[in-house]
Amino acid sequence: MEEKVIKAIQDEYPDDFAWCYGCGRLNEAGHHFRTGWEGDTTVTFYSPKPEHTALPGFVYGGLIASLIDCHGTGSAALALHRKNGIEPGDGKDAPRFVTASLNVNFLKPTPHGVTLKVVGRVEEIHPKKFKVVTEVFANDIQCASGEVVAVVMPSSFIKES
Amino acid sequence: MEEKVIKAIQDEYPDDFAWCYGCGRLNEAGHHFRTGWEGDTTVTFYSPKPEHTALPGFVYGGLIASLIDCHGTGSAALALHRKNGIEPGDGKDAPRFVTASLNVNFLKPTPHGVTLKVVGRVEEIHPKKFKVVTEVFANDIQCASGEVVAVVMPSSFIKES
Numbered sequence: 650m651e652e653k654v655i656k657a658i659q660d661e662y663p664d665d666f667a668w669c670y671g672c673g674r675l676n677e678a679g680h681h682f683r684t685g686w687e688g689d690t691t692v693t694f695y696s697p698k699p700e701h702t703a704l705p706g707f708v709y710g711g712l713i714a715s716l717i718d719c720h721g722t723g724s725a726a727l728a729l730h731r732k733n734g735i736e737p738g739d740g741k742d743a744p745r746f747v748t749a750s751l752n753v754n755f756l757k758p759t760p761h762g763v764t765l766k767v768v769g770r771v772e773e774i775h776p777k778k779f780k781v782v783t784e785v786f787a788n789d790i791q792c793a794s795g796e797v798v799a800v801v802m803p804s805s806f807i808k809e810s
Numbered sequence: 811m812e813e814k815v816i817k818a819i820q821d822e823y824p825d826d827f828a829w830c831y832g833c834g835r836l837n838e839a840g841h842h843f844r845t846g847w848e849g850d851t852t853v854t855f856y857s858p859k860p861e862h863t864a865l866p867g868f869v870y871g872g873l874i875a876s877l878i879d880c881h882g883t884g885s886a887a888l889a890l891h892r893k894n895g896i897e898p899g900d901g902k903d904a905p906r907f908v909t910a911s912l913n914v915n916f917l918k919p920t921p922h923g924v925t926l927k928v929v930g931r932v933e934e935i936h937p938k939k940f941k942v943v944t945e946v947f948a949n950d951i952q953c954a955s956g957e958v959v960a961v962v963m964p965s966s967f968i969k970e971s
Contacts, residue, residue: 673863711832711880715871748914751871751916753911806865
């Protein structure tokens with residue numbers, strides 16, 4: 650299993666949009682989730698920190714939800730970029746999506762201490778709205794499924810300054 | 811607006827079940843969400859930390875999902891406790907729930923820098939399964955809605971040692 654995303658969409662977000670606690674490369678305290686293509690699916694890998702427990706030995710559900718969330722917006726950005734003929738690494742600013750809805754089904758307890766692999770399939774439901782269907786694996790066993798509806802960031806999300 | 815939960819269900823979880831990154835009182839690095847009754851609804855308050863941003867000025871969606879998640883399991887525990895005639899502070903161990911499913915709708919950008927108020931209504935759908943319908947407010951404006959289905963923790967969630 651490849652356990653690292655080399656060309657991540659999060660590297661392509663403009664600096665002003667790179668502060669997400671989940672996936673912003675400029676948020677020093679954050680998780681730094683990285684999402685990229687693996688063929689026609691999108692992937693994110695993450696090794697939970699020692700404190701990310703639900704109970705000792707199992708991963709905290711809120712972290713899994715966060716993973717699915719950022720994986721969803723990142724996957725939507727990857728898909729829109731690819732639709733425009735652009736891949737991460739091409740040096741073009743990536744579009745930035747926000748989450749409209751997030752659904753997570755926790756299928757079984759997720760073991761702590763292994764790298765999680767998140768796999769997504771992206772479907773365009775509108776030129777500015779994408780659905781990302783996601784599966785979360787630990788040791789190749791699926792522990793959660795999720796669905797994100799992501800929309801291109803509206804102007805209301807820009808901080809007034 | 812009352813901004814603190816005095817008698818929280820999380821104070822009543824047995825020590826072995828108090829390690830959740832979201833709401834475990836023994837997880838030093840965690841958020842320490844606290845959930846209690848306010849009449850017939852359940853409430854959780856939380857002031858996001860400076861790093862919990864989506865963009866500068868707005869709260870990270872994964873944190874909101876985490877809040878709804880732990881609020882849901884805590885609310886279910888409050889409801890089952892009350893059904894059994896027990897309130898937080900009575901000194902009885904609380905039941906521990908896990909999340910089966912989590913749905914979040916992000917209604918509008920959530921401003922950073924204010925205390926969030928999470929309000930829940932609990933419905934029993936089975937003696938061991940509760941649904942918690944949740945609203946998240948910032949400055950009295952609803953920014954997100956959520957639904958958690960929580961089930962009494964199954965034995966498969968206990969770490970084998």
